[in-house]
Amino acid sequence: MTTQKTILFVDDNPVDRTLISRLLAKSGFTVILAEDGPSGLRMAKEGKPDLILLDILLPHISGIELCKKFKEDASIFDIPVIFYTSIDTPKHLIDYASYGACDYIQKTTPPEELITAIKAVLE
Numbered sequence: 001m002t003t004q005k006t007i008l009f010v011d012d013n014p015v016d017r018t019l020i021s022r023l024l025a026k027s028g029f030t031v032i033l034a035e036d037g038p039s040g041l042r043m044a045k046e047g048k049p050d051l052i053l054l055d056i057l058l059p060h061i062s063g064i065e066l067c068k069k070f071k072e073d074a075s076i077f078d079i080p081v082i083f084y085t086s087i088d089t090p091k092h093l094i095d096y097a098s099y100g101a102c103d104y105i106q107k108t109t110p111p112e113e114l115i116t117a118i119k120a121v122l123e
Helices: 014-026 037-047 063-072 111-122
Strands: 006-010 030-034 051-054 081-085 103-106
Touching: 006 014, 006 037, 014 030, 014 111, 030 037, 037 051, 037 063, 051 063, 051 111, 063 081, 081 111, 103 111
Parallel strands: 006 030, 006 051, 051 081, 081 103
Antiparallel strands: none
């Protein structure tokens, strides 16, 4: 029997948080939500999720800077991060790996492709 995986979703948009948390829960994941960088960092340390789905455009601290903070913290550096953003730069032009993320997904990506990408990272 496999245990249910937990995903921390950090996004300042309440509509996106609601929609994606429902999608993730429907797909069998436990979901932790954070609305900005400081709460995202705190939730990552407290909740030790299996994966972090991270918006790039956040108030207070960008998702890129937050990802760097995740990777600098010995207690959470090994949690995989997927950038999930409305920035429409083609994936091959974003050097997401240099910031510590393992993938970059646009918010316009169909929900089933998002779930497939998350499952691929978790395997």
